[in-house]
Amino acid sequence: MTRRRLLGQTLLAGCSAAASPLLTPVTLASAPGDNRLVVIVLRGGMDGLDVVQPLGDPALTRLRPDFKLGEAGGAADLDGFFALHKAAGDLMPLWSAGELSFVHAVSTPYRGKRSHFDGQDFLENGGGDPDGTLTNGRDGWLNRMLSLVPSSRTDTAIAVGRHAPLILSGDNPVGAWSPEADLDISAQAELLLEQIYAEDPLFANAADTALELSAERDAPDMSPARAGKAEPLAAFAAERLNRDTRIAAFSIGGWDSHRRQMGVIERPLKELATALTTLKEKLGPNWQRTTVLAMTEFGRTVRQNGALGTDHGTGGAMVIAGGTLRAARVHGTWPGLGERALLNDRDLMPTNDLRRYAGWALRGLYGLSSVDIERVVFPGVDLGLDPKFLA
Amino acid sequence: MAIPRHVMAEIRYGFGLRPGAPTHDGAAALLASLDRTDPYLTVGGRADFATRATLVQDNKDARRARRKQEAGAEEMYKSSVSALRKTIAADIKWSVEAAMLSPQPFRERLVLFWSDHFSVSGPSLRERTMIPDMINGAIRSTVATSFPAMLRAVITHPAMLQYLDQSMSVGPNSEAGQAKKRGLNENLAREVLELHTLGVDAAYTQADVREFAELLTGMTFDADGFRFRPRMAEPGAETVLGTRYGRGKATLGTVEKALRDLALRPETAAHLAGKLITHFVGGPPNPGHLDQVASAYLENHGALMPVYAALLDHPAAWRGEFQKVKTPFEFIVAGFRAYGIPHKTLRQLEPRVLTRLVMRPMAAMGQPYLSASGPDGWSEDPADWITAPGLAERILWAQMMAARFGDGVEPAAFLARTLPGVASRALQRAVRRAETREDALALVLASPEFNRR
Numbered sequence: 001m002t003r004r005r006l007l008g009q010t011l012l013a014g015c016s017a018a019a020s021p022l023l024t025p026v027t028l029a030s031a032p033g034d035n036r037l038v039v040i041v042l043r044g045g046m047d048g049l050d051v052v053q054p055l056g057d058p059a060l061t062r063l064r065p066d067f068k069l070g071e072a073g074g075a076a077d078l079d080g081f082f083a084l085h086k087a088a089g090d091l092m093p094l095w096s097a098g099e100l101s102f103v104h105a106v107s108t109p110y111r112g113k114r115s116h117f118d119g120q121d122f123l124e125n126g127g128g129d130p131d132g133t134l135t136n137g138r139d140g141w142l143n144r145m146l147s148l149v150p151s152s153r154t155d156t157a158i159a160v161g162r163h164a165p166l167i168l169s170g171d172n173p174v175g176a177w178s179p180e181a182d183l184d185i186s187a188q189a190e191l192l193l194e195q196i197y198a199e200d201p202l203f204a205n206a207a208d209t210a211l212e213l214s215a216e217r218d219a220p221d222m223s224p225a226r227a228g229k230a231e232p233l234a235a236f237a238a239e240r241l242n243r244d245t246r247i248a249a250f251s252i253g254g255w256d257s258h259r260r261q262m263g264v265i266e267r268p269l270k271e272l273a274t275a276l277t278t279l280k281e282k283l284g285p286n287w288q289r290t291t292v293l294a295m296t297e298f299g300r301t302v303r304q305n306g307a308l309g310t311d312h313g314t315g316g317a318m319v320i321a322g323g324t325l326r327a328a329r330v331h332g333t334w335p336g337l338g339e340r341a342l343l344n345d346r347d348l349m350p351t352n353d354l355r356r357y358a359g360w361a362l363r364g365l366y367g368l369s370s371v372d373i374e375r376v377v378f379p380g381v382d383l384g385l386d387p388k389f390l391a
Numbered sequence: 392m393a394i395p396r397h398v399m400a401e402i403r404y405g406f407g408l409r410p411g412a413p414t415h416d417g418a419a420a421l422l423a424s425l426d427r428t429d430p431y432l433t434v435g436g437r438a439d440f441a442t443r444a445t446l447v448q449d450n451k452d453a454r455r456a457r458r459k460q461e462a463g464a465e466e467m468y469k470s471s472v473s474a475l476r477k478t479i480a481a482d483i484k485w486s487v488e489a490a491m492l493s494p495q496p497f498r499e500r501l502v503l504f505w506s507d508h509f510s511v512s513g514p515s516l517r518e519r520t521m522i523p524d525m526i527n528g529a530i531r532s533t534v535a536t537s538f539p540a541m542l543r544a545v546i547t548h549p550a551m552l553q554y555l556d557q558s559m560s561v562g563p564n565s566e567a568g569q570a571k572k573r574g575l576n577e578n579l580a581r582e583v584l585e586l587h588t589l590g591v592d593a594a595y596t597q598a599d600v601r602e603f604a605e606l607l608t609g610m611t612f613d614a615d616g617f618r619f620r621p622r623m624a625e626p627g628a629e630t631v632l633g634t635r636y637g638r639g640k641a642t643l644g645t646v647e648k649a650l651r652d653l654a655l656r657p658e659t660a661a662h663l664a665g666k667l668i669t670h671f672v673g674g675p676p677n678p679g680h681l682d683q684v685a686s687a688y689l690e691n692h693g694a695l696m697p698v699y700a701a702l703l704d705h706p707a708a709w710r711g712e713f714q715k716v717k718t719p720f721e722f723i724v725a726g727f728r729a730y731g732i733p734h735k736t737l738r739q740l741e742p743r744v745l746t747r748l749v750m751r752p753m754a755a756m757g758q759p760y761l762s763a764s765g766p767d768g769w770s771e772d773p774a775d776w777i778t779a780p781g782l783a784e785r786i787l788w789a790q791m792m793a794a795r796f797g798d799g800v801e802p803a804a805f806l807a808r809t810l811p812g813v814a815s816r817a818l819q820r821a822v823r824r825a826e827t828r829e830d831a832l833a834l835v836l837a838s839p840e841f842n843r844r
Contacts, residue, residue: 044826117802117828185786189830192821193786193837199817200839202716202777209779210786256826 034289035324035365036241038248039142039358040275041165042268042296043120044188044255047310048317049302049348050265051088052102052330056081059337064304068262078102082330087269090277094321095328099280099287101389103318103357104332107298107350109380114312116256119297124167126355128380135379139170141358142249145377146172149366157247160237168249175245185211186254187264230271231278238282241290250275255296259307276321288323291361291390295319295354301346302337315348318357324365326391331357355381357389364390394711394812402713402813402844403671404703405496407725410808413494418703424495425535425696431489431499432531438478440524444549444614446474447517475516480742482523483760487749488737490724498534501699503720504670505530508663509545509587510768511554512761518554519761525550538663538693539654542587543647546579549612555579555766562608562625562641575625580604582766588653590662595632602629606649609641619643632656654693660685667702669771673714677707713843716773719756721844722785723749726836729809730796748791755784777842789836793829802831813840 054060055070055077069075074086078095082104094100110122112132125134126141137144146157158175159168168174185193190211197203230252237248252275254268272294280287299316315335335341335349343349355378362368362377370383394402397414401407404421408414415421438446450471456464490499506526513519529544529551545551552558560576561568568574580603585591609624610617624641634652637645653659664684668676680702687701702708717725727737740748753760757776763769770776802822806814818838825831835841 115823116826117831120827186826186830188824188826189834192825192830192834196815196818196821196834196838199815200843202773203782203839203842206777206779206782210783253827253830256824258824 033246033366034286036246036248036283036286036290037361037365038237038241038250038279038290038292039167040272040292040294040319041120041124041167041249041251042255042272042294043251043253044116044186044257044268044296045119045298045300045312046255046268046296046316047257047261047265047300048104048296048315049299050257050261050310051085051269051319052078052104052317053083053085054081054104054334054337055083057334057337059302063302063337066304066308073262078328079330081334085265085269087266088273090270090273091321094276094280098328099321099323099325100276100328101320101325102330102332103320103352103354103387103389104330105315105335105348105351106318106332106354106357107315108354110298111314114298114314116297116312121166123295123297124165126358126378128355128378137170140165140167141355141377142167142247143170143172143174145362145366145368146170146174146247148368148372148376155240155243155245157249158237158240158245160233160240160248160250165249165251186256187267188254188256188258191259230275234275234278235282238279241283242286252294257300258305258309258311261304261309264309272319276319279321280323291320291322291324291365293318293320293358293361295358299348302342302348303346313347314343315350318354320357320361320389324390326389329389331387331389353381356383357387359383360387361390396709398811398813399709399711401496403708403715404500406490406499406721407728407841407844408809408811409491409728410731412728415497418700418708421497421703422696422700425498425501425699427495429493429495429498429531429535431485431493432527437481437485437523437527440528440549440616441614443478443520443524444616446471446478447520448614450475450517472516475520478520479516479760480745483749484737484740484745486523486720487724487727488734490720491727491732491737492734500671500721501534502526502531504667505534505541507670507763507768508666509541509551510763510766511550512763512765513554514762518550521550521553522761524548535695535699537695538659538688538698539651541695542583542650542654546583546587546650547610547617549616552579552610552612552617555582557607558611560604560608561623562605564626565608565624565641566622567620568623568625575601575604575608577601577604580607583607583650583653586767588662589656589658590665593656593658593662599631603631603649605629606631606636606641606646609643610646619646655689657685657689660688664688664698664702667698668707671702671715672708672710674771677705680705680707713840714773715771715844716776716842717844718769718776719753719758719785722756722842723752723788725841726788726792729805729836729841730792730800732796748795752784752788752791755780756788757781773843785842786833786837789833790829792836793832797829797832800828800832802828802835805832806835809835810838810840814838815840 053069053075070083075083076092077083091100108123109128109130110119110132111130112118118132122132124140127135155175157168159165193207197207233250241248252268252271257264283290295318296316298314300310300313305311333351335351341349359373359378359381362373374381374383397416400415400421453468453471457468493499511522525548529548533541533544555578556576557579561573563574577600581600584595589595605625606629609619609621611620612618621641626641628635628638631649636649664681665676668680683705684698684701687697691697750760806822818840821834822831825834
């Protein structure tokens with residue numbers, strides 16, 4: 001019996017004609033122009049220290065003695081200090097072409113309870129309150145940004161995926177699209193299902209078989225045509241971006257690696273790599289006008305935990321890709337992993353607000369003013385000096 | 392684990408908690424709800440028997456015309472099929488609405504229980520079009536009165552007469568039988584004895600089945616509804632379980648008398664008591680509980696209110712352990728209730744959304760709408776529902792609901808209000824640890840605690 005269902009649905013695609021009195025003549029004349037922005041929300045807390053491994057920091061192997069790091073784990077050297085996790089190996093051509101960058105030791109201003117839900121809401125809302133309180137409008141920063149960009153088309157911005165994410169929700173109508181979905185269970189969700197069924201043999205046995213079937217179906221070699229769900233999301237986004245859409249957002253989940261991180265992180269990381277390579281491939285010449293920002297709600301603890309995993313932390317990494325980049329680089333200020341360098345003696349100390357980098361991307365792509373970004377899009381952010389990651 | 396009484400009442404005897412909906416704090420409150428008028432007995436806008444019969448007849452006519460390749464028949468057939476589908480879709484919406492919103496959820500659960508006791512299902516659209524009329528007209532209308540009244544109403548309803556072939560059964564010595572060389576069909580007679588009244592373990596014989604089948608002849612229906620046709624009825628007396636019924640000319644009164652006698656036998660009392668307890672509490676029934684319910688039934692001549700009182704007024708009825716699993720329909724309704732989906736949203740659901748949210752998932756979870764595989768209805772065994780694909784569908788549905796209705800819903804609060812005193816520590820922890828809000832909300836509906844009752 002097949003358990004595949006069509007969950008696909010088309011949501012609203014309303015007319016967005018929002019204009020703002022704050023617009024400069026320049027933006028009025030050209031925006032949204034030809035520049036494309038893709039924002040990927042990495043849900044579950046991506047471990048930036050595993051994706052972009054600071055091999056040059058002597059403390060790393062002491063903090064994570066059982067992780068396969070660097071060469072031992074097949075990671076590829078980036079700049080002599082950082083190395084890229086093996087599962088993201090498909091991204092190396094982008095790195096070589098100067099179309100991939102990272103920002104390390106970034107986070108949102110959220111310093112609350114390290115809750116996924118609050119953390120993600122906060123990331124998507126773009127506010128600046130360390131407790132995680134959302135801005136009054138409880139809307140998404142990409143949606144607020146739309147108010148500053150004259151957009152005559154109904155599909156200037158689209159949310160791709162089963163659920164319209166907060167990042168694009170708000171007063172400005174946006175398009176939404178969903179692919180056919182399958183029983184799509186992240187490693188963490190599978191683990192949690194096993195836990196809630198553990199005490200009930202009837203459910204535990206049925207779930208055991210069900211999840212096994214689901215895992216078999218998801219194995220890439222079982223069905224080469226279906227390399228996971230990020231591929232169709234990215235392909236669809238690219239197709240739309242090749243037409244009138246200029247801004248697209250979707251999510252990749254499965255990063256919550258509390259157990260056996262080595263195995264767990266592979267799938268979402270491959271999905272992310274597939275998403276980026278698919279975007280480049282399908283966007284063709286438009287890749288040169290595209291910027292991709294992939295960001296997560298928080299990083300993870302610097303020390304491995306008792307289950308060969310990591311727990312919810314603070315500082316992490318952000319991924320930037322696209323033909324618009326100046327060069328391949330790991331940006332940011334490295335705080336170090338020494339005893340005193342950690343936040344609360346457990347987390348990577350964030351040295352940058354990730355909103356700064358998103359803000360500079362908006363400025364570079366759409367000519368938004370610093371004032372608009374610091375007041376409307378990311379209230380309270382200090383854009384500071386241009387990190388100059390765009391060409 | 393101490394589950395508050397009002398929570399247990401809603402979960403075991405209703406469809407779970409719904410934010411803002413009044414709860415029932417025990418047996419007395421549940422019983423009192425049955426004393427009030429059923430707001431869903433006469434809701435306007437539902438197709439009545441005549442309308443349904445006309446739609447069915449139109450479909451039959453169109454089918455015949457199409458077979459003869461008459462001009463315009465194809466169009467006629469298509470439009471008649473679409474009319475049937477529309478009626479069925481409206482019925483489903485209506486069933487979900489009644490279960491989800493009725494202030495008397497116990498009544499709705501009883502309607503479902505008795506509909507399953509008298510299970511009628513249909514492979515064809517025509518059959519499925521008639522069944523809701525039986526549920527509403529014969530079961531809902533008698534659910535808080537008496538079992539003999541319900542039995543009579545159901546057994547004389549066209550949907551049942553058709554489903555168990557009674558309308559085809561002709562007394563061999565009747566006028567019609569002699570003229571057309573047609574004969575008896577034992578189907579309904581056997582099922583009344585085996586499923587509806589005495590139960591399969593009772594001491595009846597094939598001879599009883601045969602005699603009872605002869606007794607039932609003459610019961611048929613036409614476009615106006617039930618008809619007793621003496622021309623089809625076997626003349627003379629029949630002996631069922633040692634009692635002689637009728638002599639000379641067959642009458643409907645004789646059939647009614649026999650049905651009433653069967654209904655009031657102790658085997659029937661024990662059979663119904665066992666089924667009620669197994670359905671609501673789980674089986675095998677506690678012997679004291681069983682005896683209490685069966686005695687209430689017999690002492691009150693099949694009156695149902697005292698039976699429900701006896702069902703609820705026993706420690707076993709409130710035992711903290713959840714033995715049963717919600718059927719797919721109960722699960723789906725409970726999910727809608729948990730999210731507090733408003734009436735308006737339900738009313739406005741487009742047919743394709745209704746298909747995606749209710750009909751297709753019900754079928755995928757193993758309970759296609761009005762399509763039980765036999766007259767014995769749906770399984771009472773949890774293991775038949777919680778299979779690998781069945782559970783996978785429930786997980787999938789839970790995810791779909793979270794995606795569709797989870798906006799702004801705080802998972803911990805959702806869990807707390809949906810399963811107060813019920814959620815295990817493991818579930819509470821899992822909901823906290825889920826990596827997305829949607830995953831967390833989905834875990835609540837996918838949990839054993841939510842799926843059991």
